[in-house]
Amino acid sequence: xxxxxxxxxxxxxxxxxxxxxxxxxxxxxxxxxxxxxxxxxxxxxxxxxxxxxxxxxxxxxxxxxxxxxxxxxxxxxxxxxxxxxxxxxxxxxxxxxxxxxxxxxxxxxxxxxxxxxxxxxxxxxxxxxxxxxxxxxxxxxxxxxxxxxxxxxxxxxxxxxxxxxxxxxxxxxxxxxxxxxxxxxxxxxxxxxxxxxxxxxxxxxxxxxxxxxxxxxxxxxxxxxxxxxxxxxxxxxxxxxxxxxxxxxxxxxxxxxxxxxxxxxxxxxxxxxxxxxxxxxxxxxxxxxxxxxxxxxxxxxxxxxxxxxxxxxxxxxxxxxxxxxxxxxxxxxxxxxxxxxxxxxxxxxxxxxxxxxxxxxxxxxxxxxxxxxxxxxxxxxxxxxxxxxxxxxxxxxxxxxxxxxxxxxxxxxxxxxxxxxxxxxxxxxxxxxxxxxxxxxxxxxxxxxxxxxxxxxxxxxxxxxxxxxxxxxxxxxxxxxxxxxxxxxxxxxxxxxxxxxxxxxxxxxxxxxxxxxxxxxxxxxxxxxxxxxxxxxxxxxxxxxxxxxxxxxxxxxxxxxxxxxxxxxxxxxxxxxxxxxxxxxxxxxxxxxxxxxxxxxxxxxxxxxxxxxxxxxxxxxxxxxxxxxxxxxxxxxxxxxxxxxxxxxxxxxxxxxxxxxxxxxxxxxxxxxxxxxxxxxxxxxxxxxxxxxxxxxxxxxxxxxxxxxxxxxxxxxxxxxxxxxxxxxxxxxxxxxxxxxxxxxxxxxxxxxxxxxxxxxxxxxxxxxxxxxxxxxxxxxxxx
Amino acid sequence: xxxxxxxxxxxxxxxxxxxxxxxxxxxxxxxxxxxxxxxxxxxxxxxxxxxxxxxxxxxxxxxxxxxxxxxxxxxxxxxxxxxxxxxxxxxxxxxxxxxxxxxxxxxxxxxxxxxxxxxxxxxxxxxxxxxxxxxxxxxxxxxxxxxxxxxxx
Numbered sequence: 001x002x003x004x005x006x007x008x009x010x011x012x013x014x015x016x017x018x019x020x021x022x023x024x025x026x027x028x029x030x031x032x033x034x035x036x037x038x039x040x041x042x043x044x045x046x047x048x049x050x051x052x053x054x055x056x057x058x059x060x061x062x063x064x065x066x067x068x069x070x071x072x073x074x075x076x077x078x079x080x081x082x083x084x085x086x087x088x089x090x091x092x093x094x095x096x097x098x099x100x101x102x103x104x105x106x107x108x109x110x111x112x113x114x115x116x117x118x119x120x121x122x123x124x125x126x127x128x129x130x131x132x133x134x135x136x137x138x139x140x141x142x143x144x145x146x147x148x149x150x151x152x153x154x155x156x157x158x159x160x161x162x163x164x165x166x167x168x169x170x171x172x173x174x175x176x177x178x179x180x181x182x183x184x185x186x187x188x189x190x191x192x193x194x195x196x197x198x199x200x201x202x203x204x205x206x207x208x209x210x211x212x213x214x215x216x217x218x219x220x221x222x223x224x225x226x227x228x229x230x231x232x233x234x235x236x237x238x239x240x241x242x243x244x245x246x247x248x249x250x251x252x253x254x255x256x257x258x259x260x261x262x263x264x265x266x267x268x269x270x271x272x273x274x275x276x277x278x279x280x281x282x283x284x285x286x287x288x289x290x291x292x293x294x295x296x297x298x299x300x301x302x303x304x305x306x307x308x309x310x311x312x313x314x315x316x317x318x319x320x321x322x323x324x325x326x327x328x329x330x331x332x333x334x335x336x337x338x339x340x341x342x343x344x345x346x347x348x349x350x351x352x353x354x355x356x357x358x359x360x361x362x363x364x365x366x367x368x369x370x371x372x373x374x375x376x377x378x379x380x381x382x383x384x385x386x387x388x389x390x391x392x393x394x395x396x397x398x399x400x401x402x403x404x405x406x407x408x409x410x411x412x413x414x415x416x417x418x419x420x421x422x423x424x425x426x427x428x429x430x431x432x433x434x435x436x437x438x439x440x441x442x443x444x445x446x447x448x449x450x451x452x453x454x455x456x457x458x459x460x461x462x463x464x465x466x467x468x469x470x471x472x473x474x475x476x477x478x479x480x481x482x483x484x485x486x487x488x489x490x491x492x493x494x495x496x497x498x499x500x501x502x503x504x505x506x507x508x509x510x511x512x513x514x515x516x517x518x519x520x521x522x523x524x525x526x527x528x529x530x531x532x533x534x535x536x537x538x539x540x541x542x543x544x545x546x547x548x549x550x551x552x553x554x555x556x557x558x559x560x561x562x563x564x565x566x567x568x569x570x571x572x573x574x575x576x577x578x579x580x581x582x583x584x585x586x587x588x589x590x591x592x593x594x595x596x597x598x599x600x601x602x603x604x605x606x607x608x609x610x611x612x613x614x615x616x617x618x619x620x621x622x623x624x625x626x627x628x629x630x631x632x633x634x635x636x637x638x639x640x641x642x643x644x645x646x647x648x649x650x651x652x653x654x655x656x657x658x659x660x661x662x663x664x665x666x667x668x669x670x671x672x673x674x675x676x677x678x679x680x681x682x683x684x685x686x687x688x689x690x691x692x693x694x695x696x697x698x699x700x701x702x703x704x705x706x707x708x709x710x711x712x713x714x715x716x717x718x719x720x721x722x723x724x725x726x727x728x729x730x731x732x733x734x735x736x737x738x739x740x741x742x743x744x745x746x747x748x749x750x751x752x753x754x755x756x757x758x759x760x761x762x763x764x765x766x767x768x769x770x771x772x773x774x775x776x777x778x779x780x781x782x783x784x
Numbered sequence: 785x786x787x788x789x790x791x792x793x794x795x796x797x798x799x800x801x802x803x804x805x806x807x808x809x810x811x812x813x814x815x816x817x818x819x820x821x822x823x824x825x826x827x828x829x830x831x832x833x834x835x836x837x838x839x840x841x842x843x844x845x846x847x848x849x850x851x852x853x854x855x856x857x858x859x860x861x862x863x864x865x866x867x868x869x870x871x872x873x874x875x876x877x878x879x880x881x882x883x884x885x886x887x888x889x890x891x892x893x894x895x896x897x898x899x900x901x902x903x904x905x906x907x908x909x910x911x912x913x914x915x916x917x918x919x920x921x922x923x924x925x926x927x928x929x930x931x932x933x934x935x936x937x
Contacts, residue, residue, distance in 0.1 A: 045870035045899020107899060126868040127841050133865065282903060699896065705903030 007512040007522050008735075011672035014505045015527070016246070025246045028201035028218045029278050036203065036274035037066045039264055040122035042112035042129045043286065044104030047138035047359040047700025048153075051102055051111065055130040059114055062128055064121030069113040069267060071101035077266045079232045081257055083323035085473030088330050091163035091355075093323035094156030098263040104133060105154050105321035106359050107701055108286025113263050115275060138359040138700035142295065142318035145356050153357035154321040162323055163330040163355040167337060169412055175310035175348040179301035183384040188769040189373050190693035191293040191318075194366060195712050198248020199279040200288060202261045204268035213240045215265060218247045220500055221255045221540045226532045227476045228257055228326065229265055244530035250502040251367040251684065253288050255542055257325045260287065285705035290694050291366035293318045294336065294373050300381040301348075306389045308400045310348035310412075311341045313377065317355050320362035326475050329363055330355045335370025335462065338413040341378050342460035343422050343638065344400040349412035359700045367684055368745035369543070371461060376750040379457040380768065383754050387761070393456050393754070394430055401426060401458060415460075418631075420638040421726045422458055425662040429456065429640045432724050433660045438644065446762060451649055452657070453761075455754025456642045459747035463544035463665075463739025464635035464730075466628065480628030481550050482536030483557035485514060487565060487621040489607035491585065491600030493518055495557070496528040498538025499550030504741060505673040506546050510554045512669060513735065517558025518565070519582030520599070536624060544739020547669055548635055549627065552733040557625035564623055569597055571617050572605060631732030639663035639743055641682070643751035644719070647759040649781060652774030654690055654756055656719040663743050667729040667736035674740050679721045681744020687713040689749030689770050711771075787876075787893040787913055791921045794929045797880040797887045801855045803928045804878070813924035815916050818842070826850065832864065836912045839900050841869030856880055870899020889921075 019025060060068045080095035100111045112129050116122035139145045139153040145160040153160050176182065203216040213235060219225055222242040230237040247254065260277050268275040279287060294317045301309040315336050319329035330353075337351030386396040401422035402409055409417045435454075442452045467479040483497040495514050501507045507529060511522035518525075528534055538553070539545060562582055569587040570577035573596055581590040586598045605612060606619040613619060629635075644658040661678050668674050691711035695704045704710050729736025749770060756777070757766050765780040778784045793800050803809040807828065811820040816833040823829055826849040833842045845864030852858045861875035874895035881888045897909055 042868050043899070045866070045901070047898075107902070123868075129867050130842070130844060131865065131867045132844060133871075282900060285903065697902070699898065701898050701902035703902055708904075 007515045008667070008669050010512070010670065012508055012512055012522055012670055014673065015508045015511060016501065020246070027198055027246045027248055028203055028216045029198055031203050031216050033203060033205060033274040036276050037115040037117065037271070038119040038122050039260070039267065039275055039277040040114050040119060040126050041110040041260060041283065042114070042126045042131055043283065044100060044107060044109040044111055044133065046104060046133050046135045047107050047140065049104050049133040049135040051100065051104065051131065052134045053130060053132035054111065056112055058128040059125040062121070062125040064116040064118060065125045066115045066117065067267070067271060068125070069099065069263070070111070071097070071099040074099055074113065074263060074266055075101060077233065077269060078262055079234070081232060081325040083325040083328050085328050085470065085475055087473035088163055088328060088334070091323065091328070091330055092157050093162060094154040096259070096322050096325065098259050098266060103155060106361055108283065108361060110259050110263070113267065115267055115271070140358060140360070140696060140698055140700045142316050142356040142358055145358050146354070153359050157357060160357045161354060162319060162357055163353070165334070165353045167349065167351040167413055169348045169350070172310055172312065172348045172350045176301045176312065179309055180304035181302045181385060181388055182299055183302070183381050183388060184299035185377070185380055185384065185768055187296040187298070187377055187380065189292045189294040189296070189376070190688065190770055191290045191363065192688040192692035193285065193288050193290045193694055194249070194251045194253035195710070196249030196251065196253060199281065199284045200254060200258065200261070201278040202264050203274055203276045204265040205274040206268040206272055208272040211239050213265070213269065215240070215242045217242055217244055217261065219244050219254045220247070220250045220502060220542050222500065222530055222532050223498065223537045223540060224255065224326070224477055232262065233265060233269060241531070241533045244500055247502045252365045252369070252542060256289050256327065256364050258287065281707055282705060285694070285710065286361055286702060289324060289364040289366065290361045291363055292332070292373065292688065293363055296373065296377050298377045298381060300385060302385050306385060306391050306396045306399055308341065308344050308346045311346060311378070311381070312350045313337060313340050314352045315354070315373070318358050318360070318363070319355055320360050321357055322362055324362045324364035326477060327365055327470065331365055332363065332370045336373045338415060339370055339374035339460060340413065342374070342411055342413070342415065343402065343458040345402055346412050351413065360696060361702070367681065368742035371459065371742060371746035372685055372749045375457055375459045375747045376753055376770070379750040379754055380757070383455070383757065394426065394435065397426060397456070397458060398423070415634070415636065416632055417636050418730055418732070419728050420460070420636060421664045421728050422638055422640070424726050425638060425640045425664060426458065428724055428726065429642055429660060429662045432662065432722065433642050450646065451759040452644065452646045453755040453757065453759030454642065454644055455751045455756070455758055456640060457747040457750035457754060458640040459638065459743070461544065461637045461639070461739070461743050461746050462634045463637055464548035464629055465543050465545060466630070466633050468633045469543065478537065478539040480626050481538030481553040482624065482626040483553045484536055484622060484624045485557045485561045487561065487599060487603050489603045491598060491603045493520055493525040494528070495525055495554060496535040497550060497554055498535050498540055499546040500530045500541045502541065504546070504677060505670065506541060506550065509547055509551060509669045509673065513551050513554045514558045517555060517562050520585050524585065536626065538626070544741045548730070548733065548737045548739050549629060551669060551737050552735045553625060553627040555735050556627055557623050560625050561621070561623035564618070564620060565599070565602060568606060568617065568619065569602060571614050572602070573597060629732060635666065635730045635732065635738040637663070637665050637738045637740070637743060639747070641747040641751040643748070643755040645752060645755040645759060647756055647777060649763065652777035652781070654772060654777065656686060656690065656717065656752065659719045659721045659748065659751070661721065661744060662724045662726065663740065664726040664728050665740035665743065666727060666738035668725060668727060669737055675723050677740045678723050678744040681742060682721050682748040683713055683718055685745040685748025686718065686752055689752045689772060691771055693771050785895050785910060785913070787895060787917060789891050789917060791889045791925070792886045793889055793925055794885060795887055797855050797882050799928065800880055800887045800889060803924065804858070805849065809924065809927045812927040813920050815919040815923070826852070834866070834916070836869065836901060836909070839869040839904070841866035843872070868900065870897060870901035872897045872901065
């Protein structure tokens, strides 16, 4: 018998990789529609100010220009959006619309939209716009923003505090009072941004003759945008179709509502012709969401043996002039204060969060929302405690990590862990990295003036969120997903599913899962994603939910179709369906494996000869299934990372020598793709730890907003990344898969910072700010 | 960003001083000047077309002269808005010192830029600002004396 089961758990190459390699990718950026016009935007050069003069008359008659829109002529067509959610009690944000009407609130704020026959002509016309802004003092620094008398960063808010919250266990103060040791630190985490290979892209195409709006949109979340466009432009949802084809990187950056995309839709609705906007690199830096931007003060209480008693954390995070829509800009900080100390048996905790407005680009959810901050702060303090108690970093963690048999467990911050594998992961890492040998080498090299460091960082990752994540706060963001699977008349399988593909291999793993339910090979399963007209509605791909929730949806839909096929086969064969199974593209005898009838034959009979079926037979060979998680609010995963670095103490340059990850994402569907996810995630964690930062001057100008100055991590700078796994499936689903996409990012920076500080330790220096640039390291060393 | 410079001009301090306040001379001197309108004894409004690196734009700016010590020194402050390109604002302290048949014009300018100009980084802006300043004084000298002069520094 040809093995057609158990594709789950096998490494399959991405189905779309060959197509991309052959240059056959189809991105929104590639799309050219008849009568399409191209958009370019005039943006505010000032962080804050009032528009005193705006003259577009010359631009309007420039060569190739079709239409020029200002706030006055465009904004009325759109219901403003406000990035607040009910479950973040007391949060505030001003309402936003497409173009700045009187006030500009960050450098890059769009003021004028110009549509022309080409992007070049639109850009040329932008230069003819006379925009005069009377500048005002911008709110640049988050701490200063909260000082009384500081101007407000935007209209529609009563202070620069967007959101504040406090988590506290009753015995927190007592824990610190009885502590044998307290370690503390102040940390700064810079802003960075996604820098996707393909920038943000949209082609909005409204057909006035049918009232149909088609939006080709490089986004992770087509259904969310279908809802947004329908509601904000007063269209019926059935008349809005969002198509997300190939997407050149997303990472959370492409699921937020942006002014330019909304303006492209508005303009298409008014002009009745396709409108294209593709961000260029310069405007991406000042309009794509930024991430992080935290200042954290934290202390940790320990008993005499190094047992962690409590953490007390204050996080101030700076988010720009508005909270982003529809997911808000407070989820990041909210996760920072809830993930602190998550891997440890830590009974007490206090976390304060202040989310602050300022006149910069909005920050919002980006890969591993909040995780890198919580992990870096926690692990830096654990390392400080180890140093104080003269314990090895592995030993202090061994004493504190949750025991593998201590589940279910509720963390001091209220997270419920079904089952994690911290201790097994720690042991596996220790062995895998050859820890003792590395320490011996470190000691030997120090005598030669070479400063190497080893840093480790256990982590917990939030995956498979249920409706408590957004839905309960009133956001129209789906926690469920849907799949429609059909057997074609020729016996092939087609699966339309709401989770989307951005290069991580969603379509490949869905094909593997479906194949196993229907006894076919993944090659025989065609998967359609990213089209609201052709797939059922669902949350799509974000927060590490594609494999766990989307995969479970596909599995259940597959089993439903399996039952339909077996029922029909039983009727055709006049056999008890209990004795039938699907394998090798056929219905087989369950006991002997002997073929009874092929899927192609079933498809043929059901489609072309339903007249031969017994009376009352259901010839449906299509199954639809939706699935929403109903067990734990999240499926937490865990793992541990280690970083090996060498710091040149003369130049301050850090070389990343090696990186290790042990990860437990539950059931592994495709080991190859899981490892790819972890590697990519690690790189996106190391980037902002060492290189990436959006730098602003004290006037609110971003001073490195181009790829000439913003440092993206390159392959040459990245270390080899060794990966191992432990599998602890969730029992909440049949599939047992949890998410993995953000695990690498969650702890890579924390491990690197601990490694750098390990290297600097004999010199009495310490760094608590990312990125760990040469200048900052030299400053820590007292050399500058 | 600070810009420092010095220029030898073949004219008396009084001639240079008068030229600094002369609309026609300034119009010829300012690189890319499309129009210059005198709005008071000490203020002007200018429209200037410039290309800075990959960014070309028309800047609409106001120039004001203050802290005037006639014949000796004054402060020129200005703010130029270049639409898509961004903006520049700054102030320059100009002093005139007679030296033989020449007048030495020293300037210390503090310039801030915003928008695309800032995003593209200091390296480009500084070299462009230097080039434009050089052009300004070359034009200024030409308008003043009808001669070409090379800057001292």
